[in-house]
Amino acid sequence: MAYRIPTAEVLAVAIVDVLRENPTVDSQKQLTELVRERLHCIDPAYAVTGQRIRRTAISSGLVRIEVQTRDSGKRRRLTRCPVCDSKLSKVRNRTISGDITIIGRRCPNCSYHMGLTERIPTRYVFSNIHSRRRSPADNGQTKL
Ligand SMILES: [Zn+2]
Known part of the structure; x- marks a missing residue:
């Protein structure tokens, strides 16, 4: 066939x-x-x-x-999102001494995020974008 x-x-x-x-x-x-x-x-x-x-x-x-994940416990530097294959962005934090450290990674395109250890997607929940009230935070963009 x-x-x-x-x-x-x-x-x-x-x-x-x-x-x-x-x-x-x-x-x-x-x-x-x-x-x-x-x-x-x-x-x-x-x-x-x-x-x-x-x-x-x-x-x-x-x-x-909505992406549900579990922590693999393994430190990994993922570069691409395991959910949607977008390039992950680094989440940076400034320490007390003024140094910048990377504390995790997040996807600019979906809700995937991780800390220093890799999180494995375990379940996806899909919903109609119009079924609930829209919130500006949902698409990852912040309204000023
Ligand atoms: Zn993604």
Whole structure:
């Protein structure tokens, strides 16, 4: 059987449709099943991975995604976000003596953050961006 890869637009529309019917989906596995079902109504040959759905959901800007993580206990200098593959930014702190130290890393694109030890994503909760009251802090941008 030949598979077809949906475009980012087709996929984003399917994700938004799913979240319109299910305002909160509390695992990537469940979202993947629902989105596949939706895509198969359009074309039964459409194939998509959970990771692509997650990254498309984030880059669409139309989906709120909460990342639950556990601490691996391992000190690592991650450079890319394990959730969305964006470049992580360093969280710096000034010590009493005036030195700048790096105390962690955070993703500018999603809610992933870690301290000095790596945090492993364990669960994703996806929700419709319009299902709750909007807050300016949600997208990581601060209003002045
Ligand atoms: Zn990220």
